[in-house]
Amino acid sequence: MSISTVTHLNFRGDARAALEHYRSVFGGELVAITYADAGAVQDPAEADQVMWGQVASDAGFRVMAYDVPSGRAHARGEDPFFVSVRGDDADEVTRYWQALVAGGTVVQPLAPAGWAPLYGMVTDRFGITWVLDVAPHAG
Template sequence: MTIATTPHLNFRGDARAALDLYAAAFGGTTTVVTYADAHAVTDAAEADQVMWGQVVSPDGFRVMAYDVPSHTAYEPGVIPVFVSVRGADADELTRYWERLVDGATVVVPLGPAAWAPLYGMLRDRFGVTWVLDVAVPWDAA
């Protein structure tokens, strides 16, 4: 299996505009899933904000982004980046998780999610936030 490590940028309401800028700068395809699309709205005013988004260019540029919801603490410049490790093999991703979790704070336990068969988030003992998931195509239907 191959994996991809992608910068995952955090915003408060500006993720879509940032992704549009990066797509314009680097080319590529933008995918955006809103909180409403994912049936994960916790504040109606944020329903159209980005729960998950990415730009992928044929030249290899990749970036992911999301809008931190208002119920979650957010300070620009503090935890501005997640490291996203995506792959197709759940067993391999589980092994990475097991190696990272020692001394870490689990933010979201590794397990099934509405958008992925396996997803988890942790902050390692150095303060780096990691997101591991099995990548699947987004079906907006």
């Protein structure tokens, strides 16, 4: 089993600009999937905002980001990040999930998603929000 953790930054409409800035600083490849790309548009005004984005460099720099949808509370500087845990084994990711849920609050249940075999979000008992998923290429 292989897992990786990445800081996942939260924005309100600025995710693409932030990712472009971080790419200019650290180099690497930028990938951005919009709410429209993922078929998850809740507000047409947000269709072109980033639902999932990442900059990854050959030197090892990694950061993920998204635009918090208007239906979810967000204030700049409050809840500015998540910790993303991505694995390639559904059973192991599920074990991490079960341990983090104990005493925590489920934000998004761990379940199949359009972009990953499993995806879920939980705020643990210490107030840290974790995003767990199984990499799309994994089975």
